[in-house]
Amino acid sequence: MSFWLSDYSDFSDYPALSGDASADVCIVGAGYTGLWTAYYLARADPSLHITVLEAEHAGFGASGRNGGWCSALFPKSIGYLDRTYGRPAALALNAAMESTVDEVGRVAAEEGIDCDYAKGGTVVLARTPAQLVRARADAATAAAYGIELHLLSAAEASARVGATNVLGGTYTPHCAAIQPAKLVRGLADAVARRGVRLHERSPVTELSPGRAVTAAGTVRAPIVVRATEGFTPRLPGYARVIAPVYSLMIATDPLPPSFWSAAGLARRETFSDYRHLIVYGQRTADDRLAFGGRGAPYHYGSAISPSFDREPGVFAELRRALSALFPALSDARVAHSWGGPLGVARDWMASVGLDPATGLAWAGGYVGDGVGTSNLAGRTLADLITGADTELVRLPWVGHRSPRWEPEPLRWLGVNASMRLFRAADRTESRTGRPSAVAGLLSRLTGA
Structure with missing residues (x-):
């Protein structure tokens, strides 16, 4: 649950x-x-x-x-969509995604659905020199397409999300935190x-x-x-x-005003950083910090089981990552932990x-x-x-037919190897400060 x-x-x-x-x-x-x-x-x-x-x-x-991110994010990058379908189609899909954030809020209000909707946008932090390179590249790409994505200085990013080791980041207004x-x-x-x-x-x-x-x-x-x-x-x-890939989450007890005065997220901005193995978080309406990430293994044969929702090692990694971002949470109680599968086309x-x-x-x-x-x-x-x-x-995603995933054991080997490589790339970048060539190749294969 x-x-x-x-x-x-x-x-x-x-x-x-x-x-x-x-x-x-x-x-x-x-x-x-x-x-x-x-x-x-x-x-x-x-x-x-x-x-x-x-x-x-x-x-x-x-x-x-x-x-709980109601965002304008689409799995494929704007550059990929441009190269594949042309610029007008790529921009039309991006505009449709941006307007969707407001549409969800509109329907929730119209139907009386109190889902704690708060359109505070998303901050993606850059916390290593390699991550800062990606933040600048994202902002430059967005500017080239006329998409609203603001490059933040270290001070600007820290003012929104008071995490450690912040070198900069990006901000988009096109996201709402929800329950x-x-x-x-x-x-x-x-x-x-x-x-x-x-x-x-x-x-x-x-x-x-x-x-x-x-x-x-x-x-x-x-x-x-x-x-x-x-x-x-x-x-x-x-x-x-579809390949079911698991994502896991933790949530703290409600946190005191003293924590939030330093941590920020005053408009309930959703947040992440530019690491390769994705993490994501939000400040809930009752002042908890809900935080999740990838890293759980893909299970052979696209198996799905309630037992896969609980990976103690991944929960421990999430706790370490959260404490690294916000050291004041090192002793905070994790009140809930859970997980579940998401869908990935080939x-x-x-x-x-x-x-x-x-x-x-x-x-x-x-x-x-x-x-x-x-x-x-x-x-x-x-x-x-x-x-x-x-x-x-x-819109260009209409009628698209993705290729089928490889049969096992190739599917199991490929998906899990990719996650291990992304994790290794994050460790390498933290140590060297330079972007990982392997992670760059994987990112181009999956979305660029």
């Missing part, structure tokens, strides 16, 4: 499927992607019969476990109010054109949407579509689409940046399904 979900003692709000049913649209997965899709479909056409099937409870997966479980559970209630049939504890065992099969019955629909992200490999025939390219020949639709592959991207996906799927001719359906 994540800290975010710990406020909920009962998840029996929506009944399991009991028997065969029919719908105009059947959505598999009641996380952000599935619920945003249902929400915008129901708004666009209230006459549609929409059914959502969820294996556990709404928000059980990454939607209820993530770091992710409140958002996803609020969305579930919002779609139910609009007549969507939501069935929890109804795991889909087969997904194919025109139907979604569960042990209790089959839902038949001309449109079937796969919105299963990191849990996709559990579906027969989809084992190599080319690190998120995608959304609808195959008109089969009626199968999909969205995902967010690489951990799904809070905002899933909203854009839901709006795009709604337009594709209803046939609306909008700017969203012409």
Whole structure:
């Protein structure tokens, strides 16, 4: 159970499927992607019969476990998108992502979803000379594309995030800190109010054109949407579509004003730094520090298990990293620790689409940046399904088909080797102060 979900003692709000049913649209997965899709479909056409099937409870997966960054981050860089699709398409996708941050806040306010939304932006710190090189490069690239990303001096960065060894950083206003479980559970209630049939504890065992099969019955629909992200490999025939990679988090007890007067985050800015093995954090609405990162192993065969949510070694690494950033937290109690899988496509390219020949639709592959991207996906799927001719359906990620992951053991070897190399690169850069050539190559392979 994540800290975010710990406020909920009962998840029996929506009944399991009991028997065969029919719908105009059947959505598999009641996380952000599935619920945003249902929400915008129901708004666009209230006459549609929409059914959502969820294996556990709404928000059980990454939607209820993530770091609470509603950001404009996209897995692929603006440079990659420019080279692949052209500058106008790249800028259109970036603009759509930026506006999505505000759209999430707008809907939350309109639907009365109190998800602790605070648009304080994101600070990415540079804490070594090598990290400062990357910060300057990011700011220069953003400036070349007319994207708002501010290069911060050491003093400016420290004023926002009072961490140790700050040499500089970058700031973007296009991010809001949220309480992710409140958002996803609020969305579930919002779609139910609009007549969507939501069935929890109804795991889909087969997904194919025109139907979604569960042990209790089959839902038949001309449109079937796969919105299963990191849990996709559990579906027969989809084992190599998405690789589930685990990200783990910790959260402290509420911290006193004396800590925050030094640590900053006065506008609840989300924060990270320019290390290669990603870390991320936020100041919660009740003044805890929630902090997470990658580093947990990928499990052979894209296996997913509740036992993988708890890796003591990774939790210890997170605690050390947090104490290195904020030494005042060295003795602070970690009140919660949790984890869960996120979804990674083979080319690190998120995608959304609808195959008109089969009626199968999909969205995902967010690489951990799904809070905002899933909203854009839901709006795009709604337009594709209803046939609306909008700017969203012409964005470059629409219809993209990622290659399948390699069979095992190559997948296991490749993913885990990459994480070990990124960890080693961070150690090397801390020691030498120079950018790691190996990490640079890996970054170009995955996103540049």
